[in-house]
Amino acid sequence: MEEENFRININPDWIRKYLGKIALGIFILAGIFSSVKTVGPEEEGVVIQLGQFNRTVQPGLNFIIPYGVETMYKIPVQRQLKQEFGFRTTQAGIESEYSTSGFGEESLMLTGDLNLTDVEWVVQYRITDSYRYLFKVRNAEKTLRDMSESVMRKVVGDRTVNEVLTVGRQEVASSVEVRLQELCDEYENGIRIDQVVLQDVNPPEPVKPSFNAVNEAQQERETLINQAEAEYNRVIPRARGEAEQTIQLAEAFALNRVNRAKGEAERFNALYASYVKAPEVTKQRIYLETMEKVLPKIGNKIIVDEKGNNVLPLLNIDKVKTPQQ
Structure with a gap:
C-alpha cells in the first residue's frame, strides 16, 4: 500500500x-x-x-x-625551444642524462672524402610569428627537423672528416645556422634560429680506434712542427742579427777608408799647391817631417859627413827622455 x-x-x-x-x-x-x-x-x-x-x-x-x-x-613565442639530433635528453638537471641508442640513422653522415662520422647536434630556436608557424607550413616542428637534418648532411658532405672532427666544428655549426635560417625565411614558417651547437662529433664505433691513432699521429706531427718553428725562431733571428752587425761594420770600415782617402787626397793637393809656390822650402819641410817620423823608430844612430871621414857618435840618442829629464 x-x-x-x-x-x-x-x-x-x-x-x-x-x-x-x-x-x-x-x-x-x-x-x-x-x-x-x-x-x-x-x-x-x-x-x-x-x-x-x-x-x-x-x-x-x-x-x-x-x-x-x-x-x-x-x-610559446617568448620561450627558447630546441631540437636534439643523434641523442635525446632523458633527465634534465645539474647533471643531465642523455640517451643515444636508436638515433644512429639521423646522426650517421658521409663526409666529403667518403668517410663516415657520427654527428650529434642541437638546434635552438624561437617562434617569432605564430600565424606563419600554424598556417604557412604543415607541422612546422617536423618540417624544421627535416630541414635541420638536410642542411647538416649537406654541410658535412662538403668537408673532410678531419675538418668535421677537429678544426672545422665551429665553421660547420655556423654554416648550418646561416643556411637553416635562410630556409626558414624562404618557407615563411615564423621561426628564428638562435644557435646551432655541435654536441659531439665522433667517428663510428667500429673505426674509432683507427681514428684515435690518426689523431695521435697528427698531434705528434703538430708538436714536431711547433718545436721546429721554435728552433727556427731562436736561430734565424740571431743569424740575421750577426749578419746585420757584419754589414754595419763593413759599411763603417768602407766609410772610414773612403774618408781617409779623401783626406789624403786633399792633403796631397794642398801640399802640391805649396810645392808649386815654393819648391825648395816644401822639399826641405817634407824631408824634415819625414826624418822626424823615421829616426825614433831605428836603433843606434851614427852620423857621418858626406865623404865618410868624420864620425859623430850621438850618445844616449835612443833613450827616451823621462818627464824629469
Missing part, C-alpha cells in the same frame, strides 16, 4: 522540469569552462573560428566562443 502511494505522489512533469534545469546548468557550466582560456606569460593565443584564423590574444585571461565554434592554440 505504501509503494502504491509513493508511485502516485511522484509527478512526471516535475521530474522532466527538474532534469531539464540540471541539463541546462551543466550546459551553461560547460560553456563557461570551455570559453575561459588562460594564456601564459611566455605564450600567445591564436584563436581559430570555424576552422579559420580569427585573432591573436595576448597573455592573461581570455574568452572564446565555446562548443567548438572557436578554438585556441597556445604558442
Whole structure:
C-alpha cells in the first residue's frame, strides 16, 4: 500500500522540469569552462573560428566562443625551444642524462672524402610569428627537423672528416645556422634560429680506434712542427742579427777608408799647391817631417859627413827622455 502511494505522489512533469534545469546548468557550466582560456606569460593565443584564423590574444585571461565554434592554440613565442639530433635528453638537471641508442640513422653522415662520422647536434630556436608557424607550413616542428637534418648532411658532405672532427666544428655549426635560417625565411614558417651547437662529433664505433691513432699521429706531427718553428725562431733571428752587425761594420770600415782617402787626397793637393809656390822650402819641410817620423823608430844612430871621414857618435840618442829629464 505504501509503494502504491509513493508511485502516485511522484509527478512526471516535475521530474522532466527538474532534469531539464540540471541539463541546462551543466550546459551553461560547460560553456563557461570551455570559453575561459588562460594564456601564459611566455605564450600567445591564436584563436581559430570555424576552422579559420580569427585573432591573436595576448597573455592573461581570455574568452572564446565555446562548443567548438572557436578554438585556441597556445604558442610559446617568448620561450627558447630546441631540437636534439643523434641523442635525446632523458633527465634534465645539474647533471643531465642523455640517451643515444636508436638515433644512429639521423646522426650517421658521409663526409666529403667518403668517410663516415657520427654527428650529434642541437638546434635552438624561437617562434617569432605564430600565424606563419600554424598556417604557412604543415607541422612546422617536423618540417624544421627535416630541414635541420638536410642542411647538416649537406654541410658535412662538403668537408673532410678531419675538418668535421677537429678544426672545422665551429665553421660547420655556423654554416648550418646561416643556411637553416635562410630556409626558414624562404618557407615563411615564423621561426628564428638562435644557435646551432655541435654536441659531439665522433667517428663510428667500429673505426674509432683507427681514428684515435690518426689523431695521435697528427698531434705528434703538430708538436714536431711547433718545436721546429721554435728552433727556427731562436736561430734565424740571431743569424740575421750577426749578419746585420757584419754589414754595419763593413759599411763603417768602407766609410772610414773612403774618408781617409779623401783626406789624403786633399792633403796631397794642398801640399802640391805649396810645392808649386815654393819648391825648395816644401822639399826641405817634407824631408824634415819625414826624418822626424823615421829616426825614433831605428836603433843606434851614427852620423857621418858626406865623404865618410868624420864620425859623430850621438850618445844616449835612443833613450827616451823621462818627464824629469
